Amino acid sequence: MGLLQFLKSQFLCHLIMCYVFLVSGLIVNLIQICTLPLWLVSKQLARKINIRLAYCIASQMVAALEWWSGTECTLYTDPKSYPLYGKENAVVILNHSFEIDFLCGWTFCERFGVLGSSKVLAKKELAYVPVIGWMWYFLEIVFCKRKWEEDRTTVAQSLQKLRDYPENYWKFLLYCEGTRFTPKKHQFSMQVAESKGLPKLKYHLLPRTKGFYVTVQNLRGTAAAIYDSTLNFRNNEVPTLLGILNGKKYHADLYVRRIPLESVPEDEAECAAWLHKLYQEKDGFQEQYAQTGRFPGPIVSPPRRPWSLINWLFWSCVVLYPLGLLIAQLLSSGAVLTIAAAVVVCSAVSMGMRWMIGQTEIDKSSNYGIKATALNNN
Ligand SMILES: CC/C=C\C/C=C\C/C=C\C/C=C\C/C=C\C/C=C\CCC(=O)SCCNC(=O)CCNC(=O)[C@H](O)C(C)(C)COP(=O)(O)OP(=O)(O)OC[C@H]1O[C@@H](n2cnc3c(N)ncnc32)[C@H](O)[C@@H]1OP(=O)(O)O
Numbered sequence: 110m111g112l113l114q115f116l117k118s119q120f121l122c123h124l125i126m127c128y129v130f131l132v133s134g135l136i137v138n139l140i141q142i143c144t145l146p147l148w149l150v151s152k153q154l155a156r157k158i159n160i161r162l163a164y165c166i167a168s169q170m171v172a173a174l175e176w177w178s179g180t181e182c183t184l185y186t187d188p189k190s191y192p193l194y195g196k197e198n199a200v201v202i203l204n205h206s207f208e209i210d211f212l213c214g215w216t217f218c219e220r221f222g223v224l225g226s227s228k229v230l231a232k233k234e235l236a237y238v239p240v241i242g243w244m245w246y247f248l249e250i251v252f253c254k255r256k257w258e259e260d261r262t263t264v265a266q267s268l269q270k271l272r273d274y275p276e277n278y279w280k281f282l283l284y285c286e287g288t289r290f291t292p293k294k295h296q297f298s299m300q301v302a303e304s305k306g307l308p309k310l311k312y313h314l315l316p317r318t319k320g321f322y323v324t325v326q327n328l329r330g331t332a333a334a335i336y337d338s339t340l341n342f343r344n345n346e347v348p349t350l351l352g353i354l355n356g357k358k359y360h361a362d363l364y365v366r367r368i369p370l371e372s373v374p375e376d377e378a379e380c381a382a383w384l385h386k387l388y389q390e391k392d393g394f395q396e397q398y399a400q401t402g403r404f405p406g407p408i409v410s411p412p413r414r415p416w417s418l419i420n421w422l423f424w425s426c427v428v429l430y431p432l433g434l435l436i437a438q439l440l441s442s443g444a445v446l447t448i449a450a451a452v453v454v455c456s457a458v459s460m461g462m463r464w465m466i467g468q469t470e471i472d473k474s475s476n477y478g479i480k481a482t483a484l485n486n487n
């Protein structure tokens with residue numbers, strides 16, 4: 110292990126990175142709150158400012174992936190579609206099997222210049238995660254409770270609001286599986302597939318079709334295309350956010366197919382059947398990846414950009430300088446009680462950050478997709 114790799118694996122480095130993320134994130138959240146009155150005067154200006162503020166937070170995690178861990182991201186796609194990425198609004202459909210799949214999604218958004226404005230249909234619980242969840246509130250992220258009776262109106266209303274979103278084309282990410290892949294959830298969801306007479310999937314959970322239908326219906330005329338995206342990692346790696354913090358390098362492969370939105374049927378049942386067929390195709394792509402180690406189509410990889418790193422260095426300077434002064438003052442004062450209080454604050458911060466990282470861990474995944482089916486079966 111080289112010196113750099115050794116340093117990257119040290120807890121102190123992780124503590125510093127988490128401190129920078131947390132403190133700069135809270136500063137950004139505070140500035141976001143200050144933009145509230147602006148929404149009354151100029152909604153579009155408030156949105157533009159919030160896009161850039163969100164970039165300050167999200168790009169730190171992207172920098173950790175691209176620059177700290179050196180993870181490589183390869184894109185397989187049709188070269189004719191490639192020039193359109195980042196230049197049109199699109200609904201992205203992604204498999205939900207990896208703890209850092211959202212981060213790889215963010216990385217591609219960063220490379221196409223739409224990170225700050227990227228959107229997602231997220232479970233409501235994530236709205237309460239400090240920094241990220243609070244930032245999402247100002248980005249008009251669409252939240253769902255995964256209870257259709259409650260979501261049917263709120264999701265549609267939130268999507269309608271996105272129709273006049275200004276510049277900086279957005280990508281709206283939809284994990285149609287609704288939850289992360291686990292063998293148990295897969296088993297349950299395949300029982301549902303069987304009961305509906307649908308072919309079984311090997312690498313995906315059965316997609317939930319209602320959110321997809323409502324998204325397509327509400328974004329017709331605003332989003333130009335569906336980006337059907339299938340993600341996997343080389344050498345059967347199981348990537349984690351802690352691995353990224355430890356400086357572990359992964360290699361992500363993403364296969365993107367651009368499908369014009371008009372080709373999605375308008376009728377609800379046909380739209381659901383279309384999505385099921387799409388997932389059967391995605392399953393085929395994963396099978397090909399398992400067999401050959403690659404997705405179909407040529408590789409057209411966008412390079413990483415320096416902005417995420419520059420942003421990270423900027424915020425590090427902003428928040429580490431006062432911390433350095435404070436620590437120096439504390440040590441020189443020699444006040445045992447104050448030093449003890451600082452140690453307690455540090456421990457609380459690291460526990461808080463560990464909880465946030467825990468949100469990405471599949472081991473701590475919700476029961477969604479197990480409970481509902483179990484109840485249906487009773
Ligand atoms: C060029 C660039 C390309 C690519 C870049 C890639 C990506 C980047 C883009 C953007 C990045 C932006 C942000 C990313 C950052 C962070 C994101 C991180 C995480 C957030 C993600 C989440 O939170 S995922 C969880 C929330 N999202 C969803 O759930 C979406 C999918 N769900 C739905 O659509 C649902 O329909 C619903 C939520 C709207 C409602 O759910 P509900 O459960 O109430 O109803 P359903 O109708 O879905 O369910 C009932 C029907 O389902 C059947 N059933 C029952 N059990 C199961 C089961 N186990 N599996 C499958 N189906 C089941 C049941 O029988 C019912 O069937 P019906 O026939 O009656 O419909």
Ligand SMILES: CCCCCCCCCCCCCCCC(=O)OC[C@@H](O)COP(=O)(O)O
Nearest residue numbers: 130169170173241288289465466468469474475
């Ligand atoms: C510089 C880096 C510093 C590290 C900072 C760590 C901050 C952690 C931010 C937490 C972001 C949370 C995003 C989690 C996304 C996610 O993957 O959610 C899961 C849901 O889809 C499905 O949930 P489930 O039903 O439980 O599978």
